[in-house]
Amino acid sequence: MATNTQTIKDTVKNYLMTEFLPGEDPNDLTDTTPLVTGGILDSISTFKLVGFLHSKFDVKLNANEIANHLNTLNDITDIVQAKQGVA
Amino acid sequence: MDFNLSEEQQSLREEIIRFARKELNEGVIERDRAQYFPHDLWMKCGEMGLQGLPVPVEYGGSGLDPLTTAIAMEALGYGCEDGGLTFAIAAHLLACVVPVWKHGSEAQKKRYLPGLCNGGLIAVNGITEAASGSDVFSMATTAMATDTGYMLNGSKTFSSNGPVADLALIYASTDAEKGYRGGISAFLVEKNTPGYRSGQRFEKMGLRTCSIGELVLEDVQVPADAMLGEIGTAAVIFAESMAWERICLVACHVGTMERLLEQAINYARTRKTGGQPIGKMQAISHRIADMKIRLEATRLLVYRAASRLGDSWEIDLDAAIAKIHASEALVKTAMDTMQILGGYGFMVDYGVERVLRDAMASTIYSGTSEVQRNIIGRWLGL
Ligand SMILES: Cc1cc2nc3c(=O)[nH]c(=O)nc-3n(C[C@H](O)[C@H](O)[C@H](O)COP(=O)(O)OP(=O)(O)OC[C@H]3O[C@@H](n4cnc5c(N)ncnc54)[C@H](O)[C@@H]3O)c2cc1C
Numbered sequence: 001m002a003t004n005t006q007t008i009k010d011t012v013k014n015y016l017m018t019e020f021l022p023g024e025d026p027n028d029l030t031d032t033t034p035l036v037t038g039g040i041l042d043s044i045s046t047f048k049l050v051g052f053l054h055s056k057f058d059v060k061l062n063a064n065e066i067a068n069h070l071n072t073l074n075d076i077t078d079i080v081q082a083k084q085g086v087a
Numbered sequence: 088m089d090f091n092l093s094e095e096q097q098s099l100r101e102e103i104i105r106f107a108r109k110e111l112n113e114g115v116i117e118r119d120r121a122q123y124f125p126h127d128l129w130m131k132c133g134e135m136g137l138q139g140l141p142v143p144v145e146y147g148g149s150g151l152d153p154l155t156t157a158i159a160m161e162a163l164g165y166g167c168e169d170g171g172l173t174f175a176i177a178a179h180l181l182a183c184v185v186p187v188w189k190h191g192s193e194a195q196k197k198r199y200l201p202g203l204c205n206g207g208l209i210a211v212n213g214i215t216e217a218a219s220g221s222d223v224f225s226m227a228t229t230a231m232a233t234d235t236g237y238m239l240n241g242s243k244t245f246s247s248n249g250p251v252a253d254l255a256l257i258y259a260s261t262d263a264e265k266g267y268r269g270g271i272s273a274f275l276v277e278k279n280t281p282g283y284r285s286g287q288r289f290e291k292m293g294l295r296t297c298s299i300g301e302l303v304l305e306d307v308q309v310p311a312d313a314m315l316g317e318i319g320t321a322a323v324i325f326a327e328s329m330a331w332e333r334i335c336l337v338a339c340h341v342g343t344m345e346r347l348l349e350q351a352i353n354y355a356r357t358r359k360t361g362g363q364p365i366g367k368m369q370a371i372s373h374r375i376a377d378m379k380i381r382l383e384a385t386r387l388l389v390y391r392a393a394s395r396l397g398d399s400w401e402i403d404l405d406a407a408i409a410k411i412h413a414s415e416a417l418v419k420t421a422m423d424t425m426q427i428l429g430g431y432g433f434m435v436d437y438g439v440e441r442v443l444r445d446a447m448a449s450t451i452y453s454g455t456s457e458v459q460r461n462i463i464g465r466w467l468g469l
Pocket residue numbers: 178211212213214215216217219220221222243244245246247248294299448451452453454455456457458461
C-alpha cells in the first residue's frame with residue numbers, strides 16, 4: 001500500500017537517527033543532508049537501510065537504485081514512492 | 088522451519104556423494120603436491136551440473152532453489168576429498184555465474200551461461216587488488232569510457248581460477264569520487280581480449296588444486312555491452328554475490344566437517360591404547376562430541392541462511408554469521424581430527440593435514456573473519 005511522503009520521511013529519519021546517529025541532534029539531519037557522500041552511510045549500513053526499506057515499505061530496490069538514489073532523505077522518499085507507484 | 092530433506096533433495100545429495108567418491112578423489116594427494124588443477128574432473132563436474140546448480144534450466148543450469156543448492160554443495164564437500172576443486176567450483180559458481188545470471192543482459196546470459204554451467208567455460212572473479220582487500224571498494228583498477236566502450240587498466244590479485252579462466256568478471260572504478268556508491272562497475276572480459284592476461288600464479292599453503300593468481304589489465308578495450316548490469320552498480324552486484332558465496336560456499340564446509348567427524352569416530356573406535364579404544368576416554372569422546380555439536384549448529388545456520396537467500400532483508404547479516412561460524416568451525420574441526428588421529432593425522436596419507444591446510448584459507452576468503460564481525464556489529468547498531 002502506498003505511504004505518504006511525510007510518513008516515509010519521518011519513518012526513515014527515525015530509523016537513521018536510531019541506527020546510525022544515536023545521540024546526535026535530529027535537527028542536523030535535514031531532507032538534503034548527504035548520507036553517503038557525507039559519511040553517515042557506508043556500504044554495510046547502506047545495505048542495512050535497503051533491508052529496512054524492504055521490510056517497512058515492501059519495496060525492493062535494484063542495483064541502480066541502491067547505487068544512485070539513497071544519498072538524502074528526499075532521494076529515499078522519492079524512490080520509495082516511485083517504487084510504490086505514487087511518483 | 089523444517090529442514091528435513093525432501094525425497095528429491097535426499098536423492099540429489101546421494102547422487103553427488105556417489106559421483107564425488109567415484110570420480111573426484113583418486114590421485115588427490117599427487118594433485119595437491121603438484122598444485123595441479125584437474126581440468127578433466129572439472130569437466131565431469133560440469134556434466135553433473137555442479138557449476139550451474141541454481142541457474143535456470145533455460146540457460147543450462149539445474150534450476151535449484153538456494154537451499155537445495157546449499158545441500159548440493161554440502162554433498163560435494165562431503166564426498167569430494169579434493170578441497171581445491173570444490174573451492175574452484177564454488178568460487179566460479181557463486182562469485183561469477185550467479186552475478187551473470189542475476190544481472191546479465193539476455194545476450195550475456197545466452198552467450199556465457201550454458202558454457203559456464205556445463206564446464207566448458209571457467210570463470211574468475213577479480214575484485215581484490217594488492218592494496219585493497221578488506222577495503223575492497225578502494226580499488227585502483229579503472230574503466231574509462233571510450234567511443235566504443237571502456238578501457239580497463241589495473242591488476243587484480245588472489246583471483247581463484249585466474250590462471251585457467253576463460254572469462255573474468257572484473258570490478259573497476261568508473262567514478263573514483265563516488266566509490267562504492269555508484270562509482271564501481273563490473274565487466275565481463277574474455278581471456279583473448281588484447282591487453283588482458285593472467286599474471287603470477289601463486290604457490291599456496293592449501294587449496295592447491297585450485298589455481299590462484301594475478302590478473303593484469305593493460306589498456307583492455309571492451310565493448311559497452313561487456314558491462315555487467317548498469318554503470319556504477321557493481322558494489323551491489325558484488326554484495327549479492329558475496330551473500331551467495333558466504334552461504335553456499337560454506338555449505339561445503341558442513342560436508343567436510345561431517346566427513347572429518349566420521350573419520351574421527353572410526354579412528355577413536357578402533358585405535359587402542361592401554362587395551363581400550365581411545366574413544367572410551369573422555370578427553371577424546373568429549374572432543375568428538377564438540378565436533379558433532381559444531382557440525383549440527385553450522386548446518387542449521389547455513390540452511391537457515393540459504394532458505395532466506397533472495398527473500399530476507401537481513402541476508403547480509405545471516406550470511407556473515409553463517410560464514411564466520413562455518414569457517415571457524417571447519418578450522419577447529421580439522422585441528423580436532425588431527426589431534427584425535429595423533430601422529431597419523433599429521434601424515435599426508437590420512438588426508439586430515441590437507442583439509443586443515445585448505446581450511447586455513449576459509450577465514451580469509453569471501454571477507455575475513457574480522458570483516459564478518461564488523462558486519463555483524465554494524466547490523467547490531469554498533
Ligand atoms: C584462497 C583465497 C582465495 C581468494 N579468491 C579470491 C578471488 O577469487 N577473487 C578476489 O577478488 N579475491 C580473492 N581472494 C582475496 C580475499 O578476498 C582477500 O584476501 C580478503 O578479502 C582479505 O584481503 P587482504 O588479503 O588484502 O587482507 P587485508 O584486507 O589487508 O587484511 C589484513 C588483516 O587485517 C584485518 N583487517 C583489515 N581491515 C579490517 C577492518 N576494517 N577491521 C578489522 N580487521 C581488519 C583483516 O581481517 C586481516 O586479518 C582470495 C583469498 C584467498 C586467501
